[in-house]
């Protein structure tokens with residue numbers, strides 16, 4: 001399996017996951033041209049992207065979906081409610097002419113030689129999901145944009161080889177930071193975003209001997225720093241004696257991350 005966080009954060013998200021030159025984009029929240037540029041920068045061929053998979057309808061996840069799908073002639077997989085919500089607020093041409101295929105939460109489907117299982121998450125969107133994605137050898141557990149990790153999410157992400165988790169904010173920076181109070185409340189709510197401490201708690205719960213890599217994503221540029229997020233997750237790994245066994249990376253907003261390659 002190959003995994004690369006092309007962009008991560010509230011200004012745009014797109015993740016590549018695939019195997020042997022075929023793969024999908026999970027979200028396309030940047031201009032299509034920028035996603036293409038970042039794939040090339042990571043030495044991944046855009047022509048190998050056989051589908052785009054949508055986690056939810058927020059602009060930072062969906063803004064470039066239509067352009068990408070039309071340009072490369074690939075289908076888009078989305079929850080029906082998320083797609084309807086996106087069509088309601090994006091300018092009409094954005095999603096026109098897209099070959100969209102609807103998935104149901106918790107029902108697996110196949111794309112680009114991968115098996116994908118949407119996992120329902122709690123977020124202020126119409127129908128938001130994370131994913132469990134398998135290439136037959138390694139398994140990715142993917143969850144960003146969630147206010148808390150429900151039992152369903154925890155079960156959906158259990159036993160995976162690679163975890164991509166939200167580590168959105170440092171609680172103190174958020175509370176003492178410049179955001180207006182209602183926005184702070186929204187972020188901290190059960191429909192908002194996971195803090196560094198929430199992420200560390202989830203890592204402690206999901207840690208097992210087969211976990212090879214942990215990538216932290218959707219960091220706030222205002223209420224977090226890569227260092228704080230990294231240290232918090234590393235401490236959780238260290239508490240369980242796993243700091244040496246699990247590669248720990250932080251996904252960035254401004255540039256693609258390292259390509260993580262995992263076998264069986």
Ligand SMILES: [Zn+2]
Pocket residue numbers: 009010013058060061145218
């Ligand atoms: Zn987001």
Ligand SMILES: [Zn+2]
Pocket residue numbers: 056058123125145
């Ligand atoms: Zn969101």
